[in-house]
Amino acid sequence: MSIMVKLKALGAAREVGRSSFLLDVGEKILFDRGIKLGHDETEYPMLVKTNLDAIVISHAHLDHSGNLPELFTKSNSFVYMTMPTLDLSKILWFDSLKIAKFEGITPEFSPLEIKKAEKYTFALPYRKKVFLSENTSLELFDAGHILGSSMVKVESEKKSVVYSGDYKMQSTRLFNGLDKRIGKADVLITESTYGDRNHSDRKELEKEFAEEVQETINRGGHAMIPAFAVGRSQELIDILFEHKVDAEIFFDGMGQKVARTTLEYPELLKNPKSLGKALHLVNWVSKGKRKPVLDKPSIIVTSAGMLEGGPIMWYLKKLYQDKNSKIFLTGYQVEGTNGRKLLEKGIVDIDGERLKVENQVKMFDFSAHASQDELIDLAKIVNPELVVCVHGDEKVINVFQKRLKNEGFNSVAPKLGQEIKLD
Ligand SMILES: [Zn+2]
Ligand SMILES: [Zn+2]
Numbered sequence: 001m002s003i004m005v006k007l008k009a010l011g012a013a014r015e016v017g018r019s020s021f022l023l024d025v026g027e028k029i030l031f032d033r034g035i036k037l038g039h040d041e042t043e044y045p046m047l048v049k050t051n052l053d054a055i056v057i058s059h060a061h062l063d064h065s066g067n068l069p070e071l072f073t074k075s076n077s078f079v080y081m082t083m084p085t086l087d088l089s090k091i092l093w094f095d096s097l098k099i100a101k102f103e104g105i106t107p108e109f110s111p112l113e114i115k116k117a118e119k120y121t122f123a124l125p126y127r128k129k130v131f132l133s134e135n136t137s138l139e140l141f142d143a144g145h146i147l148g149s150s151m152v153k154v155e156s157e158k159k160s161v162v163y164s165g166d167y168k169m170q171s172t173r174l175f176n177g178l179d180k181r182i183g184k185a186d187v188l189i190t191e192s193t194y195g196d197r198n199h200s201d202r203k204e205l206e207k208e209f210a211e212e213v214q215e216t217i218n219r220g221g222h223a224m225i226p227a228f229a230v231g232r233s234q235e236l237i238d239i240l241f242e243h244k245v246d247a248e249i250f251f252d253g254m255g256q257k258v259a260r261t262t263l264e265y266p267e268l269l270k271n272p273k274s275l276g277k278a279l280h281l282v283n284w285v286s287k288g289k290r291k292p293v294l295d296k297p298s299i300i301v302t303s304a305g306m307l308e309g310g311p312i313m314w315y316l317k318k319l320y321q322d323k324n325s326k327i328f329l330t331g332y333q334v335e336g337t338n339g340r341k342l343l344e345k346g347i348v349d350i351d352g353e354r355l356k357v358e359n360q361v362k363m364f365d366f367s368a369h370a371s372q373d374e375l376i377d378l379a380k381i382v383n384p385e386l387v388v389c390v391h392g393d394e395k396v397i398n399v400f401q402k403r404l405k406n407e408g409f410n411s412v413a414p415k416l417g418q419e420i421k422l423d
Helices: 083-103 112-118 204-220 232-244 255-263 272-281 311-321 339-345 372-382 394-406
Strands: 006-011 021-025 030-031 055-056 080-083 121-124 137-142 150-155 160-164 187-191 223-226 248-252 299-304 327-328 347-350 352-356 361-365 386-392 420-421
Touching: 021 160, 055 137, 080 083, 080 137, 083 112, 083 121, 083 255, 112 232, 121 386, 150 339, 187 372, 187 394, 204 223, 204 299, 204 327, 223 248, 232 272, 232 299, 248 311, 255 272, 299 311, 311 347, 339 347, 339 361, 347 420, 372 394, 386 394
Parallel strands: 030 055, 055 080, 080 121, 160 187, 187 386, 223 299, 223 327, 248 299, 327 361
Antiparallel strands: 006 021, 006 420, 021 030, 137 150, 150 160, 347 352
């Protein structure tokens, strides 16, 4: 019987969010099971209508891991991910249950399914090939994106496939870039978040960021730094210390738990000493004890990064009319989120109320994603017959595909629900 190799996009098709892709190489392998957090509602990937031989979670960000436990309400499958991805995902899954309860929403899964997901997970180290059958193997490589993030390489009788997850080619303050030993494959499924542009020089960006935080303090304001709990908030604290910014730094929200987990894996960090020191010197704020943070000019590093929930909402409500204070956005802002609205229109919606924000607002693009040039670099390493572009806004993907064509690569960008034949 000849096997038809196919890939179906169940999410993150011409959009950023709810990553989930079903690869059929004879064995059926699901890459990621994420959600898309919008302002009003959460979007889920399309249903999986087949028995799975394996599920691979590339990294802990909710747009890749958020709905994995839900799969265990129906059936059990083996899951592969790194140990830190499991640790971080558990923090995020339990947090989403807490949020659902707070908002009076019925969650997609219960603690029971989280337990099942954990029970069925093989925690794989990087570069350890495991076999799903005689002919099919999978292997994880460091993706350089966040703690535990990985790229997946599947090798089967007919095709070899690399699924990039989210990745970063160059090293950042916390992590070394991706592991270039990933090697060649027939098909590359790649994220395209920044497929239309290149990032500014990171060292310059860090310096400028630290200077503007200091200016805000000197003016008597508060530097509000909403940041992704996983990865970004720890990195920003490290940057503020490195640049010796003169003010008290307060660290609030879920990033604290993530920070503890991060320090448990010094072997995966570029400079565990400097991060450890920085995290020990900041003030860890606990809920209900936030008032002193506002007593004098201060720096507040807290979640959520796109101003959708989290302690930042509390600070924003107190400070949104203070012209001396400034909001530093520090990562990609998904369409429709408060972060994007703040950036484009100067407004945010909190609890049904629209606030006209009078703080200064500035975007610092501390991206943990590959820039256009880095995306091309990966394509050159993998050197595939076909590049499948996912995890990018429609307009961005169009630009990226043009660049791929100029570089001599065939590419395709599936629509939601579309199945591509890879033979
Ligand atoms: Zn990510
Ligand atoms: Zn992502």
